[in-house]
Amino acid sequence: MTTETKLVRTQGVTAAAGFRAAGIAAGIKASGAPDLALVFNEGPDYAAAGVFTSNQIKAAPVQWSQQVLTTGRLRAVILNSGGANACTGAPGFQDAHATAEAVAAALSDWGTETGAIEVAVCSTGLIGDRLPMDKVLAGVTEIVHELAGGLTGGEDAARAIMTTDTVPKQVALHHSVASGENWVLGGMAKGAGMMAPSLATMLVVLTTDAVASPDALREALNKASTLTFGRLDIDGSCSTNDTVLLLASGASEIRPSQSDLDDAVLRVCEDLCTQLQADAEGVTKRVVITVTGAVSEQEAVVAARAIARDSLVKTALFGSDPNWGRVLAAVGIAPVTLDPQRIGVSFNGSPVCIDGAGAPGAREVDLSGEDITVVVDLAVGDASASIRTTDLSHAYVEENSAYSS
Amino acid sequence: MTTETKLVRTQGVTAAAGFRAAGIAAGIKASGAPDLALVFNEGPDYAAAGVFTSNQIKAAPVQWSQQVLTTGRLRAVILNSGGANACTGAPGFQDAHATAEAVAAALSDWGTETGAIEVAVCSTGLIGDRLPMDKVLAGVTEIVHELAGGLTGGEDAARAIMTTDTVPKQVALHHSVASGENWVLGGMAKGAGMMAPSLATMLVVLTTDAVASPDALREALNKASTLTFGRLDIDGSCSTNDTVLLLASGASEIRPSQSDLDDAVLRVCEDLCTQLQADAEGVTKRVVITVTGAVSEQEAVVAARAIARDSLVKTALFGSDPNWGRVLAAVGIAPVTLDPQRIGVSFNGSPVCIDGAGAPGAREVDLSGEDITVVVDLAVGDASASIRTTDLSHAYVEENSAYSS
Incomplete structure (x- = not known):
């Protein structure tokens, strides 16, 4: 059938x-x-x-x-x-x-x-x-x-x-x-x-x-x-x-x-x-944050959400700026298990951080397109999860500062 | 002496x-x-x-x-x-x-x-x-x-x-x-x-x-x-x-x-x-969020921080917009005890929300100055705490999207 x-x-x-x-x-x-x-x-x-x-x-x-x-x-x-x-x-x-x-x-x-x-x-x-x-x-x-x-x-x-x-x-x-x-x-x-x-x-x-x-x-x-x-x-x-x-x-x-x-x-x-x-307010980038290597799916969600909510990460993505250090700073304050010496980050499939330090060419990764994928490997387990988010743009500020007035 | x-x-x-x-x-x-x-x-x-x-x-x-x-x-x-x-x-x-x-x-x-x-x-x-x-x-x-x-x-x-x-x-x-x-x-x-x-x-x-x-x-x-x-x-x-x-x-x-x-x-x-x-990046408003009536000082801090971090609250303050509903929405997702029927909010000393509903004149409160105080009474206890924060402005987005590039 x-x-x-x-x-x-x-x-x-x-x-x-x-x-x-x-x-x-x-x-x-x-x-x-x-x-x-x-x-x-x-x-x-x-x-x-x-x-x-x-x-x-x-x-x-x-x-x-x-x-x-x-x-x-x-x-x-x-x-x-x-x-x-x-x-x-x-x-x-x-x-x-x-x-x-x-x-x-x-x-x-x-x-x-x-x-x-x-x-x-x-x-x-x-x-x-x-x-x-x-x-x-x-x-x-x-x-x-x-x-x-x-x-x-x-x-x-x-x-x-x-x-x-x-x-x-x-x-x-x-x-x-x-x-x-x-x-x-x-x-x-x-x-x-x-x-x-x-x-x-x-x-x-x-x-x-x-x-x-x-x-x-x-x-x-x-x-x-x-x-x-x-x-x-x-x-x-x-x-x-x-x-x-x-x-x-x-x-x-x-x-x-x-x-x-x-x-x-x-x-x-x-x-x-x-x-x-x-169609989210003021969106110029569609972003998927995937966290892999977490000890549990729940920790993967918590970590991905912490990154997705970080204003410094979101403004960097608005600027098409492969500022991976902000991703590490954001995930580092999430209450999840991670290994600072082994954590890895890639943008659009290109490794930008390997074992907690910058990868060659990390600053040259092209984020100018409308879709950006961020993958963070916590390097401590097998669980993963993704959060969809967007950048933080001028249009977001504009739309939300004028909403009720 | x-x-x-x-x-x-x-x-x-x-x-x-x-x-x-x-x-x-x-x-x-x-x-x-x-x-x-x-x-x-x-x-x-x-x-x-x-x-x-x-x-x-x-x-x-x-x-x-x-x-x-x-x-x-x-x-x-x-x-x-x-x-x-x-x-x-x-x-x-x-x-x-x-x-x-x-x-x-x-x-x-x-x-x-x-x-x-x-x-x-x-x-x-x-x-x-x-x-x-x-x-x-x-x-x-x-x-x-x-x-x-x-x-x-x-x-x-x-x-x-x-x-x-x-x-x-x-x-x-x-x-x-x-x-x-x-x-x-x-x-x-x-x-x-x-x-x-x-x-x-x-x-x-x-x-x-x-x-x-x-x-x-x-x-x-x-x-x-x-x-x-x-x-x-x-x-x-x-x-x-x-x-x-x-x-x-x-x-x-x-x-x-x-x-x-x-x-x-x-x-x-x-x-x-x-x-x-x-002198925080892109600041146009200096904001103090005070939460009173919490069951503990720690819950007051958690609640005040949740409001201080809310992008919709921060963009409204940038727009001098007394949009108190966003304050309630923000504190409502904080993991703290509160009473939705008794919660109160005031901006710059003027009550804008009493017992969970709008106060007369709430939309007319003047937030055009550089200093804004937000007081939220959770109405469930005696503890209080304050968090200092700022608005979320165009300048913040500008400065942070261009930082490393």
């Missing part, structure tokens, strides 16, 4: 059967740009799982969605840009709740009996302000009538959740078997800064027409998140609003094996990660 | 009796700027203590100086800018050793019998290259003849250790008692970037004419370093070369109490810290 898989970036949350979506301008953003998105699961199944920020300060929509996800079931996800509804106290939580109630009422009016407990809420934007609820609630009533399948609905939704993103991010994986047992997993993402340490100011909605239990979805999503969004580290900051949701409609009537499901979720998350990294 | 103390910033390592110093251009820097400094203790005592980088990757001069300091005795400190002699392997350590030998030989020729084991070595500059030893050794021979007391020697030395510093940093504390039992503690510092988490690419030499044992010096220096240099955090990076040395000549014949000594070392270190912060 031949299995084929194909990734398509022109499709997103509506690539899988049983899903409709929409994106509209509800007036939440002063600019008039699209700012409200709805993803709707037509069933027949409503299994769902979620992963949320590890930040102790959780936005109201995160608190709401974590609560509704305990049922393992979702009919719809309402997402807004233009305001994070974070640090807004009890009134902010009531706003998130009221939004879910409004979505449930609108969907019920539209002919699909839905309860607020089946509606997840995601928000992104500035922390600390209440949402303009008159606009949100009017938008909810309107958006239900815009729900569409096919490519349009998914792309509209992907555009409506953008903040400082410059392009919408979506992808779909088509899983085809010669016998005709085909199923699809698609998704959309937003997030351009504040990506780390475990998630991003990142909203991700994944949809599949596969048949899968909430437990199966949770397992696949947890594994994939750890290896992808959890290892994307743009600036060491971690949002109050990070949310990754996975909804299954069962519309294909195919129940994939756990390993096929794991693989599909991982590949879609990996692809969305690459898109997030490429 | 009246005790008076006075801080004077026009004096440094030669303010205390028994010390001479010099700074010359030895040709280590391609620019021809001063790059070699010597601090010489004429005695009668030679007690000394040191604090070194916690980075696992330690430069050759740090390894050398840590070794000689085990004797609790130093006659001289030789310092160079223009090269860190870090990650230079065994040959680099031999270079540090050879430099100490050369200083000892030159001082012996000059009439003061000295061994290499009485000479500490400090280096600062680019990591990874060997020093031009012909120039270092010729410079050592020359600099011994330039040793001078008074103000000139100390200021020349303070200038010769500068890298990206824009001004020399020195200060002296005069401790006067009506009975005439006067003693002095002075010092110089360099360091402008890479300040954190425990020390900086920072070289500090302190000298005193007080009589004090190596243990007394060590106790005073450890306490002061923890509270000052250890809480100065510019960019989360920590150097391979950080060194703080304290030398006592005993020339005043006054033996201060431990608490007077502790106090003097603390005050001189605090003042040097303020100077380092003000």
